[in-house]
Amino acid sequence: MESKRQQKFAGVLQQDLAAIFQREGMSFLPNTLVTITKVRVTPDLAIARVFLSFFNTANTQQxxxxxxxxxxxxxxxxxxxxxxxxxxxxxxEFFVDDTNEYVERMDKIFDKISKEDRQKDEE
Known part of the structure; x- marks a missing residue:
């Protein structure tokens, strides 16, 4: 559980990093939209784990x-x-936030399950 201080500092970092990526991110990632989805800070505020989401890119790992x-x-x-x-x-420290991919994968699974249930009901 993060303290209020950690949460406040993480919010400040998230806003400032978003501004940096918005203004200057095009120089090293052209035609790619980078979103800072989450920032987690250690209790001593020495390390910030930044979770990024990439749009309009073929290879997120690259x-x-x-x-x-x-x-x-x-x-x-x-x-x-x-x-x-x-x-x-x-x-x-930068990490890929794969929440969107996880949600899409779960949606596909639920769709598949509901289709199977409908087929069984029709039989």
Whole structure:
């Protein structure tokens, strides 16, 4: 369970990272929309786990690797934005948020089950 402090700081990071990706994300991920879906922060606020969702990309793992390769640049830009609010700029760890894919997969399974039930009822 995250503390209020962690939740507040994660919200600030999410907003600032979203602005960074919106303005400068096109330089390293052209024609790709990056959404920060969730940010989780450790209790000491030293590490931020950032969950990303990619749209308009064929390979999400390659996009994630591109973001990871630019992590120090993103952290520097984040530090320029929040330097007056925090003592230490957190290390950024990036992960793919596959919630949308999971929901789509579950929807397909439920559709398949409901079709099977209808077929049994008709027989």
């Amino acid at each position: 996009s994630l690797q591109t973001v990871k390769s630019h992590a120090s640049e993103i952290r520097y830009k984040l530090g320029a934005r929040i330097k007056d609010q925090v003592r230490v700029i957190p290390q950024l």
